[in-house]
Each structure stands twice: as structure tokens, then as C-alpha cells.
Amino acid sequence: MFLLEQYKIFRKFIISLLLLITSLVVGTLGFLTIENFSWIESFYMAVITFSTVGFNEVYPLSDEGRLFTSIYIIINLMIFAYVVSVFSTYLFEGELNRLYRKFVFGKEVKKMKDHIIVCGFGRNGSKACEELQSQNVEFVVVDRNEHLIDLIQNVKKYKFILGDLTQEEVLQEAGIYKARALITTLPSDAENVFLTLTVKALNPEIQVISRASEESTIKKLKQAGAQHVIMPDAIGGLHMAQHITKPFVIEYLDQLSGTNENGLCLEEIKYEDLKSDYQGQTIEFMDIRNRSGVTVVGLNDKGGKFVFNPSSKVLIESEVVLVIVGKQPDVDTFKSYYLK
Template identity: 50%
Template sequence: MRKSLKRLIKAGILLILSIAAGIFGYMGLEGYSLQDAMYMTVVTISTVGFQEVHPLSGAGKIFTTIYIIFNLGIFAYVISIFTTYLFEGELQQIFKEFLQGREVKNLKDHVIVCGYGRNGKKTCEELINGKLNFVVIERNEEIPRHLPDYLKSRFLIGNATLDDALHAAGIERASAIITTLPNDADNVFISLTARELNPKVNIIARASEENTEKKLYRAGASHVVMPDTLGGLHMAHLVTKPFVIEFLELLSGVGETKLMLEEFSFECLNSTYRNKTIRELDVRNETGVTIVGFKDNRQGFKFNPDPNTKIGENDVLIVLGIEEDIEKFKKRYS
């Protein structure tokens, strides 16, 4: 948007300077009044060919000749810029980006995604499924043009390694930032900058090389993901543990039966069910979901927790079930 506005402002300034030069020229050389000089200037730069206000002197004719030649280029440039804005949708695009900027400024606890490549695209799909607010910072202006309108509104065109782009995306108010750029050095730089701008933000960074992992953690990353390594392990496990992988794929939404893992914190539970034991909640009989994990705020994660475990402040339940049963759990216990 800034680049587009700069072109419009530049064209406007050139037009104003050209008109001012004509007015002062005719007033100084021909002694015209301000009104006559303004009229003569507009007639000259528009090349409509009306008669002069008064017969021109020799100096006036030379000035007019040079002025016309000089303004042919300026007038053509100004007209092309204004035509682009009025008839080719440039003005509408600027207005959309202005509204988008205002919308981003109102976001809080959102997720910032840096890069919309293969990993970034899958990240955004999952965020949409999880109904989370997010903003994408993408350098390639062509990518958003081929996306649905609901996705276009989430895009900011810019370089995520620059402070201005992160500020525009609301890094100070974001809960997490996911950097998926293919260049490890860029991900390190973004992690370092994001941690400085928001010490509390959760930073998830992509790494291609193993020796980059430590650098990302030193730069402030909360979690580092190596897609190539994970892909290799997945392919090997398809041979060594095929049924485990088949089950895990169900959790990822692959297959007819779509299992889901969801987390519910103590604060998300209805006050009626807080400070109760897992046995007292009786979630399996009431909703069909299974509590497979429990995060104690003191002892950490517990797999297949004891039914007598009490759910207290800052504790988290990890539940497993099909989508319909998860929704039952939300309606009953949230």
C-alpha cells in the first residue's frame, strides 16, 4: 500500500510543481494576474489550443514552447497514474489494505505466520480448522491474488525479517509466531527479532539443517520443527510400525474415521466441574471421549491418568474422540 501511495503522491507533487512553475513563469515574464496565469498554465499543459489571454512576448513564446515540451512527459505520467487508480482497481486495493490494516490492529492473542509456502499453507489450514485468528506475512505479492477472499484479508505483503512487517502484523499483541521460511538464517533472524519485540510470544520455527536447531533456540525460539527429519522418520515407521502410523494418521484427519485430540484447561471447564476428579467427571460414559493425558501444573504430563486425579488450577486435560463426541464434551463441560 505504501508503494502504491508513493506513486500517487509523486504524481500529485509533479503536477503541482508543474502548475506552480507555469503560474510564476507567466506572471514574471508576461505580467499576467494570478487568475490569468492560472488559466494560461492549465490551457498550456492540457494542450487544448485556446488563444492566449494576451499576445505573448518573445520570451513568453520561448517559455511556452519549453513548458509544453517539458509537460508532455509529466502530463502523460500523471494521467497514467490516475487512470490506474481510478479504472484498474488500484484505489480499491488501497482501500482494502487500509481496512485490513485496521482489522489487524484490533487483533489480540493471534498467530503470525511467516511465509506461505508448503509448510505455511498447511499451517494456515490447521489454524482455520482450529478457528484461530492469524495473519500471514508473505513477500510474494502474487500469492494472495489466487486465494479466496477470506484468506486474502489475512495477508500482509512484506519481508518478515524486518521490524516494520512484524509491527504491522501486531507482534506485540500476538500469542504465537510460526516462521516457515525455507532459509534457516531468515528464521533465526525472525526468532531473534520477535523475542525482542515480544518476550512472551510463543515462537515456533522451521529448521532445515541440524546445526541450525541450537541457533534457533539461542535466538529465542520456543520450539523448533525439522520437516525433513520428521518426514524421514514417518516413512521409516511406515515399514517398522505400520499400524501405529495408521492410527496416528487417523488423529491427523486421514481416513473415514477422524479422531481428534483436544486439550481443555482448568479455566475452560464450567465451574461445576472444577476441582473434581476424573472419576467424578465420568466423561467416557457422558460423551464418549477418553482422557488420555493429564498435565499437572507441578509434576508435568501423565499418560492415562489415575481416575482419582483431581483437576485443579492450571491443569490441562488431553481428550481423544471423534469430532461429534468432542463437541458433546465441549457443550457439557465447558
Template identity: 45%
Template sequence: MLDTISTRSKVALVSGLMLVPITIGVSGYMLIEQASFLDALFMTITTVATVGYGEVFPLSSAGRIFTIFLIIGNLGIFAYSLSLITRFLVEGNFFEQIRRRRMKDKIKNLKQHVIVCGFGRNGQAACDMLQKHQIPFVILESKKELLELYLGREYVFYLNEDATKDESLLNAGIEHARGLITTLPNDADNVFVALTARGLNTKLTIISRASNGSSFTKLKRAGADNVIMPDTIGGAHMASLIVRPDVNEFVDILSGQAGADVQLEEFSYARLKKNLVGVNIVDLNIRKLSGANVIGLKKGDGSYIVNPNINMELEPDMKLIILGNSSQMETLKSLID
């Protein structure tokens, strides 16, 4: 039964148990011995604590009988309270509460981070990719054993909480987040998370996992911007490795999955500095300045242009898809930022 009591309730229970004999003792000594409040309190504390300081004032026979019952009654209460306190400390609840509070304080300072709901295989893969690109993220996972991989890492933020609860998403800083990835094993839970997250932050980019094809439409209606079906993608990828093995291996290299020093990044055209702004791709001079290449464009209406003509006119609402190695990307970022 004790395991079902919350930490706050345990603290209240211990405090109440300790207060009961003190209240009875002070009241008894004041009524029986006509003692002052301070003398009665001091006598009660020395009695229930069994420190043996002696009588603060002479006790009558009634006072001594009262003291005997106060000591006997307090022994059980004191022993039970001590066991609760010891269990609270030994099980790590006290230190866990301190760690959780510190973690929440750190998360409050995050801006433009990503919330990852669920830390199974898909969640771990998403976190590894985010960490590789140095994008801050917060993990929400209700099963503590799944978080053991990241426990103790100061640069990773995590909460051992249920992602389907509004309070958990708020604790993870959803109001200031840039995106949310929900990889919970149950599609219904992912739908609920997407729906709740969209209500808490209308500008949030939401990516959801789906196990069944029937959940795709539900997740989109709930507010998910993209829905990923890992099993379907995995099967299609395995088949494509038979049909077009070299092409797919090359795509894996471009996506960074093969471990090569290759990065694909997107840059807003409006983000470029004045010395980079031009009327077309060739005028940007990105290849000469950084060594990276523009391999695609995303237009304002959401459509894409693959391998755009270098003389194509650019628009302020366009995004540039750029390919290069880590050194080239750092050079480009330094020119932009």
C-alpha cells in the same frame, strides 16, 4: 529505473512535474502581463491543458512568445506525467495499494491470531491446519506468486511483505497474536524472525522450522518454543511405517492427517464451568456429557501424563488432552463456553 521507485515517490514525482509548468506559467504571466494571480493561474491551466478557451486577457508580443514556450515545454512534461499515471493504473499499483490498506485495517482488528512467516510447502500445510481448526492467521510472504492460492479469499489475511522486517511483523499484528510459525527456507532468517518476534511479544508462542541440526540451539536461544525439522521427522516417519505400520496409521488418524473425523483438543482445567468442575477426571463426567475422552494431562511444570487414572486428582494449572469427533467436541465446547 522506474521499477525501483516506490509508489509514494512516483506520486510525488508526478505531482512535482505537474506543478512545475503551473508555477512557471503563473509567475510568467504575472511578471510579463501584470496579471492578477487568479487570471494568471486560469490562463496557465487553460494553456497547459490545451482546452482552447482563448486568452483571458490581451497578450503582448512577449506574452505570446512566453505562451509558445510554455506550451512546447509542457507537452513533454504532460506526456511523461500521463505515461506515469497510466502505468501506475494499468500495472495495478493503485488498486494494490487500496487492497493492502484494506487488508491492514482488517488485520488491526485481529486478536489471538497466528502469524505464518513463509508460504512454501510447510507454510501452506500449517495454514491448512489452522484453517481447519478455525484459528485466524496472517500470512507473511515476500514472493507474490506463492500467495496466488489465497488471493481473493476474504476470510484469509495475507501481506506481501518480508517477514524478517520489524515493520512487517507489526503490520501483521504481532502485538496481539497468540503464536508465530516461521517456515522460511533459510535457517538464519528463521533465527532472525524468532529473535525479533520474541522482542515484540514476550508472551508469543513461537514455532520454527529448521533445515540443519546446528540451527536447533540457535533458534531456541533466539526465543523459539519449539523447533521442527521436517526432513528428519519425515524420514523417521517413513521408517516407522515399515517398523510399526498400523500404529503409525492410527496416529495419523488421531492427528487428523488421514481425513477421519477425529479431533484432539486441549482444554484448561481452570476454563471449565462450575457444573463441570470436580476433584478428579471421573467427576468431570466428560464422557457422559459429550462422548469425548480424556486421554492425557499436561501438568503445570510442563510434564505429561498419558492415559491418566480416572481417579487422579486435578489441579487448576493442568490442561486436559481430549479425544473425540467434531460433534463431540462441539458439544463439549458448548458446555465449557
């Protein structure tokens, strides 16, 4: 599989080398047969004819030799033009750089663990990548569209795998056995269902978040093993309508999503990330609001249950996750004061 992939990447390069070698062999045999030159003399004539450098002939050519040389030169001009175009693509148009980056990213992906696999780099996939990058979460992008390579690796500088997501080998290359979650944003619901089934067969423990276009697909994706199914179109339409029906609620949500210039930040704070002085203490004892300016809007308790607007008497115990909200400077103050 690896050798086949390498051949596909360097296919034009290999073809050009084979054309060069074939041309030299044909030229050498031609001069050897027609003019009865020695092997060295025939090879020399093939090289100077192919390269068109204009050195003198070893011996005067016969009529048959001149005819062969004329045809040989015409064919070699076409070969030479193809070889130059291929080499210029690799050297001057960034193809070599793309191949190098793909090689480097491939080695980095093999070392990744507990990362996220983002399948599809369309509108939804690109936004998912931006959020993951902003939160310093390791991820790799998988897409079959070669035209996106420059954007993914040179502009965004994301780790990526180029390949068909329906192939198990591509998912394995993306580290499906070591990943903790997979986000699939493929445009086709059928592809998302098939991909979810394939992923769950390879790694039953992985969390799958899938995009859906039709409501009827939600049940199928859930049955296939997706933990969360998102309908971007439905959410977008609802959001637009609520700008009229609930404008102040939407303004608050816009601030939370970062679309407002005075945006608020939502953060998850794990028990183990707190300084030892605050582990096992109550929210009241920590005095979070007065010391940092952020607000505790919820927490995930030891049983995995989410509690909205928790009491100030609640103990911050092992496995508890706090959800805080505030402006970025206040969140930074909280982190510097309370976190290790």
C-alpha cells in the same frame, strides 16, 4: 517512521501530483514571461493547454509562444499518460482497496493481545495460518513479499503486516510486546536464528516455534531462545517411509491430522472451561466415553506433567488440561454436554 512508510505507499500518487503542480507552475511562468500575460491569464493558458480541452487563446501567440506551447503540450502528454496510469492503478486495479485493508488491519493489530505472529507465508506458514484460523486463534502474518498481499488480504482475509522481519519496527508493528507466541517459517536457517535472537531481545517471555532445514541449526535455534524447532523435511521423509514400515499407525495418524476423510479430532479441554458440575470430579464420574463417544487419551496435570492414558480415578482439578480424541460430531456432543 510512520510518515516514511506512508510516503512509500503513496509514492507514485505523490509523484503524479507533484508533476501536475510543476507542469502548471512552469506553464504559468512560461506564458507570463514570454507573452507578458497577467497571472490569471497565464494560469488559464497553462490549464487549457495541459488539459487539451481546446478553448480559445487569451490573445494570439507570438512565434516564441507557439514554440513554447508546442513543447509544453508534448511534455504534458507524457505527464498526463503517467498520471492516468497511476490513478487507474489506485482506482481500478485494487490498489486503493489494498491500502484501505492495510490501514484497517494495522489498527486491528494494535488492539490485539496474546496473539500469534506468523513470520513468512510460504508452504509451512500458510498451513500454520490455516490451523490457527480453524481453532479461532488470533494471529497476524508478517512477510516482505508484496506479491502475496492479494492472496493474504483478499483471498485468505488474514491480518497482515508487510515488511522486513529483520527490522525491529516491523515486529513492533506486529505487536511483539503483547504476543504470546511467534512462528517463524523463513526458508533460510540463518534468518530464523537471527529473527529468534531479535524477538527474544524484544520480548524474553514470548514462545518461539521455528522451522529448520539442517540438524546443525537446531542447537543454534535452541541457544537463541526457540522453545520448539521443527524440521518439516525430516518429518515428511519419515512419514513417507512409515507408510511402508508402519502402515496402520500412519493411517491412524492421518486420521488425527485430518487428512483422512473419516478423520479424528484432537482437542484440549481446560478445567476452567468445564461446567461447575464436572469440576473437581473424576474421569469415571464424568463417564465421557459413554455420554459423548470421545476418549480421554491424556492430560496435563497441575505440575505441568503430561500423563498418557490417565486412570479413571484421576481428579479433574484446577490447571488440569484434558486431551480428548474422537470424530467431529462426538467432539461437538462432548462440548455441548460438558463445557460452559
